[in-house]
Amino acid sequence: MRISLGRWLLPVYAVLALLFLMVPIVYTFIFSFNDSQKSNITWRGFTLDKWLNVCNVQNGAVCEAFGNSLIIGAVATVAATALGTMIAIAIVRYRFRFRSGVSLLLFLPMATPEVVLGAGLAAQFLSVGVPKDMVTIILAHTMFCISFVVVTVKARVASLDPALEEAGRDLYGSPGQVFLRITFPLLLPGILAAALLSFALSFDDFIITNFNSGAVTTFPKYIYISASRGIPAEANVVASAVFILALVIVVSAQLSAAARAKRLAKSG
């Protein structure tokens, strides 16, 4: 009994569980084609209108919020990836004092609830008298992305073969050349993964943003504000488009990694 049950129960459960996870995604996607009026709750028929005229609703409020999210995500990602990669290299390669203090400082932001991070920064901006706008959102996003970058890049630095850099030095490469031509290209996949993660975290962040955004509206904040009076289908269009783009990026990365593994297995 155990064998027959064990053989079918787990795969069936896994399929059902994955389907369950997809439910709200499919719902959001379907309702991006809804011929809805102001709110997008009941199905009124199929239309491509919302996809073709995303920016026409509410004087382009959806698109403006989306654009803000893109700018914030891009700047915060560049800043956090640069700062985090430097820390990751230092942690794996060098010995320094206060090592455990540095690890704690990197771990704590990930273990702190977002509402505390958000309220803390807002309290600081308030006491210093900094007005809340795009800059404060970027400062906040960079902060919570750094730790995730460090964790992601650290693994890549640790798997780097030091012999490759030694070879570069033996061939009279200057430290700058060795870094640019050997270390950096080898770290690049890890850095890109960290950057993608940062961008995803920043793009979807609402809780911290809400405390530090003032009058600026990001895409998640737009949804939060509009939730009481109904979300236009255009928001579903933006979310679905982002979803498809992210899915394409991740699946093609997985497929190319699988293809590379196959090639390596063949040649080795």
Next chain:
Amino acid sequence: MAFAAFATTTSEAEQVPRRKSPVALLLLLPGILYLMLFFLTPLVSLLLTSFQAPSEFGDVGQYSYAFRWENYVQVVTDYLPHILRSFGFALIATVLALVFSYPLAYFIGVTARRWPLAQSLMLVLVIAPFFISFLLRTLAWKQILSDESFIITSLKAVALMAPDAHFTGTPAAVIFGLTYNFIPFMTLPLYTTLERLDLRYLEAGSDLYAHPVEVFRRVTIPLSMPGIVAGTLLTFIPAAGDYVNASRDFLGGPDSQMIGNVIEANFLVLQNYPAAAALSIILMTVILIIVSIYVKRAGTEELL
């Protein structure tokens, strides 16, 4: 993936490199200064704010530095139900997410090992909810489970639900939302430990005539402990501080408000900054205490 690394940092001790160089300082300084300025000092200003008193002759929202520890007494007496509810909801959601995720992670990480491509595609499906806005997917559930929805009307038709009962706006709906939204945080670290699970240990267990249940309890579970610890923490911490699911425009109602909702309302609407700060400090302190006790207990259980 960051979650993979999260799972390993709890289990594997880091090797300390030997090289010492001023370069290390140059590499560390900008990022560390940044975190001190935008993570550490905000926590200090939160602590200072939590003791502030209303300014004399001041407007609403004007406070000056003081040592009003009564702020803490005040918020605890005012918001004790919200505080307890937050940790209760987060605990239930964490347990539900663990029960949901473990078999799924086991299937992807152990059963599907022979098909690496299927494995990675299933992982993509697990993280797929991250690719669609957190708020929109919560709102999608609100519509799917609304009183007029197919699911709820069917449940009422077969008398599994009272005709005048609601789902959205109840504590159950908030717990459901928290569970759904944090499932990927649970499944991924579980997957990373189960994926590396050496099946020979399980074989050894059954060779010694242990019942499959016994093998699971005494071998599989202890070996996947790092993933369980990382997953439960990654679920519990954000769930306890969340205020989107419990928000009235989302899945919550008047009797399901959490500490995050109160912090948000006090900070952004009522401009009662000291109360919001005191509640944040309470939330963070309780979480840090729970986490440190939990990590210690889980660590020693692993050795037993």
